[in-house]
Amino acid sequence: MRTTTAAAMNTAQTGILLPLPPLARYLTFLCEDAEHAADCLRALAEVADGERTVVGLGRSLLSALATDIDGLRPFPSLAGPGIELPATPAALWIWLRGDDRGELLQRARRIAQLLAPAFRLAETIDAFVHDGGRDLTGYEDGTENPVDEAATATAIVGAERPLLAGSSFVAVQRWLHDLGRFEQMPSEERDRCIGRRRSDNEELDDAPASAHVQRTAQERFTPPAFVLRRSMPWAAGHRGGLVFVAFAASFDPFEAQLRRMVGSEDGIVDALFRFTRPLSGAYFWCPAMRAGRLDLSPLRI
Ligand code: HEM
Numbered sequence: 001m002r003t004t005t006a007a008a009m010n011t012a013q014t015g016i017l018l019p020l021p022p023l024a025r026y027l028t029f030l031c032e033d034a035e036h037a038a039d040c041l042r043a044l045a046e047v048a049d050g051e052r053t054v055v056g057l058g059r060s061l062l063s064a065l066a067t068d069i070d071g072l073r074p075f076p077s078l079a080g081p082g083i084e085l086p087a088t089p090a091a092l093w094i095w096l097r098g099d100d101r102g103e104l105l106q107r108a109r110r111i112a113q114l115l116a117p118a119f120r121l122a123e124t125i126d127a128f129v130h131d132g133g134r135d136l137t138g139y140e141d142g143t144e145n146p147v148d149e150a151a152t153a154t155a156i157v158g159a160e161r162p163l164l165a166g167s168s169f170v171a172v173q174r175w176l177h178d179l180g181r182f183e184q185m186p187s188e189e190r191d192r193c194i195g196r197r198r199s200d201n202e203e204l205d206d207a208p209a210s211a212h213v214q215r216t217a218q219e220r221f222t223p224p225a226f227v228l229r230r231s232m233p234w235a236a237g238h239r240g241g242l243v244f245v246a247f248a249a250s251f252d253p254f255e256a257q258l259r260r261m262v263g264s265e266d267g268i269v270d271a272l273f274r275f276t277r278p279l280s281g282a283y284f285w286c287p288a289m290r291a292g293r294l295d296l297s298p299l300r301i
Pocket residue numbers: 135139140141142143144145173175194196212213216217218219227242244254257258261272276
């Protein structure tokens with residue numbers, strides 16, 4: 001059967017599943033010329049290897065191409081007490097993974113040139129691994145991520161959806177930390193915000209319901225809400241925070257977590273909001289790879 005063969009041949013963009021690189025650069029593009037979008041995308045599919053260059057496509061791009069992907073929906077507009085979560089949709093999201101800032105700059109420039117006939121670079125964010133995998137607050141990030149086969153099953157669409165098998169859905173939010181505010185909290189209060197001890201990363205037995213890991217405990221949702229987080233700290237001048245990046249086979253688990261964070265169910269807001277806010281929020285679909293290239297066949301272009 002054709003569909004089964006397609007599923008067997010497709011693989012995920014491997015950068016999604018690999019450990020974080022030391023450095024990264026996130027590029028966000030808007031589509032300004034729909035007529036040339038398909039050609040630019042085909043050119044990108046040739047150079048994006050899925051490992052060092054991970055690509056996600058937004059809804060506005062798919063509608064420019066007169067196509068869509070089942071499951072790629074708009075980023076939800078959510079709010080909680082005193083909290084607005086911005087939705088900042090974009091046409092293309094590119095995660096450049098590397099270990100040399102000069103090389104990342106050159107790769108970003110080449111890609112921007114290649115896309116220039118149709119796309120305008122709207123945002124560039126430089127990111128990095130901090131202190132062996134900690135958020136800028138000093139807390140280890142990624143501890144409860146699924147690993148190995150569970151990571152693949154969580155992040156990558158399986159053969160039960162043959163057309164999309166090997167692809168993934170990614171939620172991206174750029175959070176800006178108020179580090180001054182965070183540093184003013186006594187260390188026990190900081191631990192209670194996260195729900196883990198910074199010193200040894202142990203979960204607190206008596207964490208309040210507002211603690212971040214209480215809000216987001218993945219197995220405590222019905223159905224369980226697992227995502228594969230691949231977030232990285234970012235910095236520009238004296239500002240910094242986290243580029244939160246969560247891959248999954250659908251947006252349902254991310255959305256369930258986010259709703260609980262803003263208190264949609266019980267009015268309890270995630271204590272993270274005491275010192276950090278998202279500046280952006282967008283959803284993208286990350287095509288599978290086939291024969292070393294992005295597989296654009298589900299788009300019928
Ligand atoms: C600035 C923003 C954020 C920071 C600094 C942050 C930091 C952390 C830290 C330190 C942990 C504990 C260790 C770990 O398991 O990774 C954690 C866990 C987690 N976070 Fe976040 N996070 C942020 C935003 C988010 C958002 C927006 C979501 C989803 C909507 C999320 C989902 C999760 C999940 C699912 C866990 C694991 C919970 C569990 O199953 O125990 N985080 N985060």
